[in-house]
Amino acid sequence: MKRRAFLQSSSLYLAGAGLAAALPMELLARKKAISPNAKINVGAIGINGMGWADLTALLKIPEVQCVALCDVDKSVLDKRAAELAQKGMKVATYSDYRKLLDNKDVDVVVIGTPDHWHCLVMHDACAAGKDVYCEKPAGNSIVECSTMVGAQQKYNRVVQVGQWQRSNKHYRDAMDFVHSGKLGQVRLVKAWAYQGWMKSIPMQPDGPVPAGVDYDMWLGPAVKRQFNPNRFHFNFRWYWDYAGGLMTDWGVHMIDYALLGMKANTPKSIVASGGKFAYPDDAEETPDTLQTVYEFNGFNMLWEHATGINDGPYSRDHGVAFIGNNGTLVVDRGGWEVIPEKINGKEKMDAVTRQKREDDGLTLHAQNFIDVVKSRKMEDLHCPIQDGAHVATVCQMGNISFRTGKKIYWDDVKRDFNDDKAANKLLSAEYHNGYKLPKV
Template sequence: MNHSRRNFIRTTAALAAGTGLAGGLPASLYASHGKVAPSDRIRVGAIGINGMGWADLSAMLKNPQAQCVALCDVDKNVLEKRTAELAKQDIKVKTYGDYRKLLEDKDIDAVIIGTPDHWHCLVMTDACAAGKDVYVEKPIGNSIAECRAMVAAQQRYGRMVQVGQWQRSQQHFKDAVDFVHSGKLGKIRLVKAWAYQGWMKSIPKKPDSAPPPGVDYTMWLGPARQRPFNPNRFHFNFRWFWDYAGGLMTDWGVHLLDYALLGMQAEMPLSVMASGGKFAYPDDAAETPDTLTTVYAFDGFNIQWEHANGIDGGPYRRDHGIAFIGNNGTLVLDRGGWEVLPEGDKMEAVPRRKSVDNGVEQHTKNFLEVVRSRRAADLHAPIQAGAHIAVFAQMGDIAYRTGQKLYWEADKDRFKEAEANHYLAATYHNGYHLPKA
């Protein structure tokens, strides 16, 4: 971004926001682009565009100052599909199969990272080194060491980095936390967070095969260990294999446990223990547990995580949520709204207050505003916040994998238990190296 463009981005009025995130890109979204000169737009490249990367880009392009100039994906089929969708709206983009080539493009100001989790660290640190601002999907890393390296890269290069924990941009989540902080619930002894995923069915085992035509499987693997291609590990289902992600604990947990920590104004736990397994689908292809209960102990209260695949009937008859359980009442919060259930006559009930905004749209808007202003403190989910909750969720997975109750040594940034510390860093393969923190 040249000097005049930087000055414009720092001083232009607030971004306009659209309403309603859609999978496609209606032509009406781009009518307002004519109000902003092309030279004054924030030029965005998207890396990994099959799922949330595309949703993030779709939301970002509802802001007239954002201009998509490049796409990158290791699957040519996805790349061609998304390029064609943009072309229908008269948006022409450069395309890349290797993200490093995209980062060499001096015409790009900021990037969206929507790759599988095991790629987040390398792409984000390389993007910062290349002088790009970054919107990176959650969880930011696939290990505690990756999270530390990503924070260090942001600090080293001074880039604006937003983590895709979009609930931090929704008003009703902020209102709920304000109510928790008011003290009206009384002493809170337990916070529950949960994700019950009735839609998540068994993943039948499939034989290894050749990668689909157009897929650069070597690039898809990147730093993960070499394995023959298997369709169960590709695209969406990568989430259920340890090489690439951490299951529901890190996929949904970083969203919901984040608000458990915000509500309790908590940092790191004294201890963590977890119990669960593949109870729903013991013989399917997934590695991560489909049923899990994790307990984080703090001074004076506990935070409990639950998840279960194949079941929708979670606590309070909600398939996801956070419950702050106090002596006077319980506040139940989810993506649709929040309410307070009184404990007898100790307090007044608060009827459900519904969500009134679109989190992804508000979150991408916030990122673009900060790209302009260069005020990192205005980010709703800076890399430090993303790292905090990603580390917290990783602790739960590590407790499950070791089968031990673990004790965290905050001053040393590690566990007391040697076996658990083997999981602190992801092992990199194929000539890739973990960035230095």
């Protein structure tokens, strides 16, 4: 049986120990015990941060092996290839993702690039017949999100978005409680991220491109600019050319559960207010302080974020709160609880003490992806591209309201902002340097 056909029909399931939890030789012994026909070959594109974490999670699964790495920074590429070599994995290396996609041995692609590359790489990977694990947020614009959904449907590939909280049992249990109706009518949902670890980013002058960096490839479809160290690697998140700040970085995680709990589609209106209040003169473009109100039928959702502060609502630096007539459920990455509403000193429902997280969401998310790569049962994915694109779209709406400075109204039939020229101009990211948005 051909290897790809075997992968699609096999029901083989082996629970692997983590790279960090097992001795390298023990892990390798498990991998060598898997039939060559059953092995799933992974190529990772963008391996400096979460791309590497995602690849590491996949490599915990015995039938998964890495055969190719791609990064525009040679120092990162060499470092990661050396780390894999120490574990007995020899990989092909590339600086151009398109050459990795030409590698016929690659079955699955991990996308860990900056956000402005997600759409193009995912489309091209699907067109090349690869299944995809794509870091969040799905797209860097509302139109890109739609394009990514279209690419998955056109090429019928497995595409999982890296919103790994969906694989945590305690989050699913919390959603079951919200859906039970015990909270009573939920009229307000709060989602937030207070990031005390984020300090000011000092201004730095433009400078030479570091040795070994293919800067033109890093820019890709983004506007051509001189190299600036503030815009490279992790801090790309705080520049509109490449990403959407904390709204799309943490917002897709928290707002995802707000939408799931309320079984919500798209909002009717969005209004955002904030700015650079903490560090007004630093290098960041995106707001360090933001509040956004989303109006849905029957309830409002409030998103808020702040950098340089840890003490958010309910004394948590991140979370989602479903505020009902009978009580409030608060959930974060560590667990969930229910706080009863009190009237004249009498509680309207029973409290639920904190139910702690007991599993590793990223490891489970990777396993879920590989299970579906083998079964081809798309409905079993914990975060298919359709869901990842939905929450990324809602987050982009908040950024569009902030950037236009006004309340905006969404038309779900026309898929635009009620003929609002300023808002509709931001529906699609502008492509440069000869790159074009794929048509699907």
